[in-house]
Structures are given as structure tokens and as C-alpha cells.
Amino acid sequence: xxxxxxxxxxxxxxxxxxxxxxxxxxxxxxxxxxxxxxxxxxxxxxxxxxxxxxxxxxxxxxxxxxxxxxxxxxxxxxxxxxxxxxxxxxxxxxxxxxxxxxxxxxxxxxxxxxxxxxxxxxxxxxxxxxxxxxxxxxxxxxxxxxxxxxxxxxxxxxxxxxxxxxxxxxxxxxxxxxxxxxxxxxxxxxxxxxxxxxxxxxxxxxxxxxxxxxxxxxxxxxxxxxxxxxxxxxxxxxxxxxxxxxxxxxxxxxxxxxxxxxxxxxxxxxxxxxxxxxxxxxxxxxxxxxxxxxxxxxxxxxxxxxxxxxxxxxxxxxxxxxxxxxxxxxxxxxxxxxxxxxxxxxxxxxxxxxxxxxxxxxxxxxxxxxxxxxxxxxxxxxxxxxxxxxxxxxxxxxxxxxxxxxxxxxxxxxxxxxxxxxxxxxxxxxxxxxxxxxxxxxxxxxxxxxxxxxxxxxxxxxxxxxxxxxxxxxxxxxxx
Numbered sequence: 001x002x003x004x005x006x007x008x009x010x011x012x013x014x015x016x017x018x019x020x021x022x023x024x025x026x027x028x029x030x031x032x033x034x035x036x037x038x039x040x041x042x043x044x045x046x047x048x049x050x051x052x053x054x055x056x057x058x059x060x061x062x063x064x065x066x067x068x069x070x071x072x073x074x075x076x077x078x079x080x081x082x083x084x085x086x087x088x089x090x091x092x093x094x095x096x097x098x099x100x101x102x103x104x105x106x107x108x109x110x111x112x113x114x115x116x117x118x119x120x121x122x123x124x125x126x127x128x129x130x131x132x133x134x135x136x137x138x139x140x141x142x143x144x145x146x147x148x149x150x151x152x153x154x155x156x157x158x159x160x161x162x163x164x165x166x167x168x169x170x171x172x173x174x175x176x177x178x179x180x181x182x183x184x185x186x187x188x189x190x191x192x193x194x195x196x197x198x199x200x201x202x203x204x205x206x207x208x209x210x211x212x213x214x215x216x217x218x219x220x221x222x223x224x225x226x227x228x229x230x231x232x233x234x235x236x237x238x239x240x241x242x243x244x245x246x247x248x249x250x251x252x253x254x255x256x257x258x259x260x261x262x263x264x265x266x267x268x269x270x271x272x273x274x275x276x277x278x279x280x281x282x283x284x285x286x287x288x289x290x291x292x293x294x295x296x297x298x299x300x301x302x303x304x305x306x307x308x309x310x311x312x313x314x315x316x317x318x319x320x321x322x323x324x325x326x327x328x329x330x331x332x333x334x335x336x337x338x339x340x341x342x343x344x345x346x347x348x349x350x351x352x353x354x355x356x357x358x359x360x361x362x363x364x365x366x367x368x369x370x371x372x373x374x375x376x377x378x379x380x381x382x383x384x385x386x387x388x389x390x391x392x393x394x395x396x397x398x399x400x401x402x403x404x405x406x407x408x409x410x411x412x413x414x415x416x417x418x419x420x421x422x423x424x425x426x427x428x429x430x431x432x433x434x435x436x437x438x439x440x441x442x443x444x445x446x447x448x449x450x451x452x453x454x455x456x457x458x459x460x461x462x463x464x465x466x467x468x469x470x471x472x473x474x475x476x477x478x479x480x
Contacts, residue, residue, distance in 0.1 A: 114433070174199065
């Protein structure tokens with residue numbers, strides 16, 4: 001890892017030439033975080049660095065509960081988060097996947113968003129239109145259980161039914177990949193029941209689950225019905241689960257290189273261990289965001305990746321930020337109402353819809369740009385600019401649009417930062433996603449909140465389940 005001196009105006013840090021972090025528009029200008037701020041907050045920053053180092057060492061979060069995500073990059077090398085038997089089953093999934101015509105990944109929140117990112121990046125929107133040979137034998141992929149929308153579920157079943165009818169000589173083999181720790185979350189439970197009801201007559205349905213090791217409803221059912229069952233490891237929250245079986249099983253079924261994905265995370269794990277801010281870009285970025293929130297009125301964070309394939313990355317990051325830092329209480333039980341509002345957008349699309357507000361609305365937001373330095377494909381097209389015309393690569397246009405957005409925001413005294421990966425590969429995406437785990441861990445420690453729980457999520461669930469219970473009771477009384 002290398003970085004420029006913090007006394008320079010432009011600060012660009014890089015991790016082994018694969019991940020780049022530029023905080024020029026967060027630090028050192030008259031309108032953003034100053035070097036004096038870093039000095040003032042250095043005791044807090046240093047304490048956070050030590051807290052996260054202790055978390056790495058002990059596997060314990062700020063409330064004493066198990067927090068084991070630093071073990072994730074080594075999942076295939078250790079037996080901390082996975083058994084040898086389960087590891088063997090995981091590594092054999094790639095070939096087994098080819099026996100299915102389609103996989104429906106059923107989950108919500110952390111059991112959905114990360115897998116959607118992997119699908120969008122490495123399969124893409126036209127994957128299911130390819131022939132099986134063009135997919136190298138891998139199945140079609142669909143997502144369900146991320147909402148209780150009857151329209152989308154019915155349309156999905158209709159789509160799969162049409163696919164099934166095209167197979168003249170056999171029934172379609174469909175795998176339900178059910179991802180739910182408890183097995184009681186209403187969205188995936190409803191999706192499984194609804195899709196079984198709609199597809200049982202036209203498809204052969206197979207089950208595979210990723211669930212809690214001991215608790216919950218799914219594990220006993222898997223043992224009774226003898227379908228494969230992987231484990232959501234203890235100490236791994238949903239929003240941190242993409243490097244666990246939750247993401248790796250899905251990736252294996254899609255033919256994505258999970259070993260390379262984990263190696264990217266491992267690279268970040270090993271290069272972001274320093275407790276010195278000028279040697280650890282995750283610690284530096286967390287500190288700058290923390291000070292911006294405390295001292296400069298930042299209440300929102302816009303995540304703006306450039307490129308359509310990265311659109312769902314913004315959704316994934318929004319959950320990571322919102323659930324981790326959006327807390328009513330600090331670690332002493334004081335009411336603090338902590339957090340920033342996460343806003344997912346995509347460039348260049350939302351430069352034509354949201355940039356007006358970013359540029360001239362309230363100065364309460366920080367924009368985090370994400371880009372890929374070398375795109376897997378490119379296309380040069382004719383470009384007319386004033387009195388000249390010539391061929392310009394579209395990748396150059398995409399990057400120029402991001403830089404123009406950065407510069408325009410800076411001219412208005414608006415905070416932003418830029419994170420880029422060298423290439424769009426499982427290694428680089430793994431590095432990017434894991435890097436954000438540590439920015440969140442460090443900032444949570446600075447904010448003195450528990451970045452690893454989500455107690456507020458339970459409030460609406462209690463109200464929802466009670467409402468549905470009353471509906472069922474009322475209907476049963478009317479029927480009787």
C-alpha cells in the first residue's frame with residue numbers, strides 16, 4: 001500500500017495498485033475537513049483504531065457479542081466459519097449447478113442485495129437470454145423473496161412456466177435457493193410458498209437452503225426432507241454476509257470465482273491493519289466522514305457508482321451504511337440519533353435527475369463516487385464538441401462525466417470522495433466490498449455506536465406480524 005503525505009492537498013491512497021481512494025475533495029480545502037480537524041479528533045480516531053484492532057483479535061463487538069467478519073477472507077483456509085464437510089460441498093457446487101435449468105435465489109436484505117451485485121456484475125441483465133451453452137452450462141437466475149409484491153411473484157412464475165413449456169422432452173429442473181437465518185422472515189417464506197403453489201405442476205422443484213446452524217425453522221426441515229443446507233455463520237450479520245456461505249453458495253452456482261473474490265477481501269484485510277491514519281485508507285476515510293458529520297452538517301451520503309452494472313452496488317452499500325450507523329442510542333444508552341441518510345444513485349443516469357439537488361440543494365450531503373479504471377469492453381463513437389468532431393471511447397466519456405461532476409461539486413464547496421478499482425473482476429469487487437466493511441467498523445467506533453446490530457428493524461416486524469395475525473383470526477371467525 002502507498003499513499004501521499006497528508007500535508008499535500010491531493011490525497012490519493014492505493015492498495016497494491018488494485019484499489020484507489022482519493023479524498024482530495026474531503027480534506028484540506030477551506031470548505032471541508034481540515035488537517036487541524038484531524039489533529040483535534042486524533043484521540044477519538046486512535047481509540048477507534050485500537051477498538052477495531054481488538055475486535056479483530058477477540059472476535060467481540062462493542063457490546064461483547066460475536067463479530068467475526070475479519071475471518072471471512074480466510075473462510076476456505078480456516079474452519080472458524082465453515083466445517084470441512086460444508087467447505088467440500090461448497091467447492092463442488094459449480095458442476096452440480098449445471099444440472100439445473102434455473103435457480104431462484106430467495107432472500108431479502110443481506111440475503112439478497114450482495115448476491116444481486118454479484119449477478120449484475122458477472123452475469124448481467126441478458127444472462128437468461130443466452131443459451132445454456134453460451135452460459136457454459138450454468139442455469140438461468142432469478143430473484144424472489146425481496147418483497148411481498150404479488151404482481152412480481154406472479155410474473156416471475158409466468159416467465160418460468162413459459163420456459164418450462166419450451167422443454168418438450170422433460171420437465172424443467174428449478175432450484176429454490178432459500179436464504180434465511182430464521183426461516184420466519186415473511187418475504188422469503190411467502191415467496192417459497194407462492195412459487196411452489198404456482199410452479200409445482202410445471203416444474204420439478206428442488207430445494208437448497210442457507211440458514212442458521214441450530215435455530216430457526218429450516219434446518220429441521222432440511223434434515224427431514226434431505227435437501228442440502230449450508231450455514232449462516234454465527235457472528236456474521238446479514239449486511240456482512242456476502243463473503244460467507246450466503247454469497248459464496250450463490251456465486252458458485254453462477255460459476256463466479258469465489259477464491260478470487262475472497263483473495264480480494266484478504267488483500268484489504270492485510271493492508272488496512274495499521275492504526276496510523278496515513279497508512280490505513282479505511283481508517284482515514286472513516287475519520288473524514290465522521291468529522292464531516294460532526295462538524296460540517298453532513299446528514300446524507302450519496303453512493304454514486306459509474307456504470308449500469310454497478311447500480312445494485314449502491315443498494316448494497318445503502319443497507320451497510322444505514323443499518324450499521326443509523327442508531328438511536330450510543331454504547332452508554334444515551335439518545336444520539338446517529339447516522340447519515342444513504343442515497344443510492346448511478347452515474348451518468350442520475351446526473352440528469354439528482355445532480356441539480358446535489359449541486360445547489362442544501363449543503364448537507366457527501367457524494368461518494370465509485371468507478372472502474374479499465375472496463376472489460378469499450379466502444380468508440382463519434383463525438384461532436386463545438387467546432388470539432390472525432391471518435392471518443394465511451395469509457396473516456398464515462399470517466400470525464402464523473403470528473404466533471406466532482407469538479408462542479410467542488411466549485412460549489414460540496415464534499416465528495418472517489419474510490420476506484422483497477423478492473424471489474426471478482427478479486428477487485430471483493431476488495432471494494434470488504435474495504436467498506438472496515439470504513440463502517442472504524443466509523444461506528446468513532447461514533448460510539450454498535451455498528452453490528454439492527455434493533456430498530458424489529459419494531460416494524462412486531463407490528464406487521466400482529467396485523468397479519470388479527471387478519472387471519474378475523475377471517476377464520478367470519479368463515480365459521
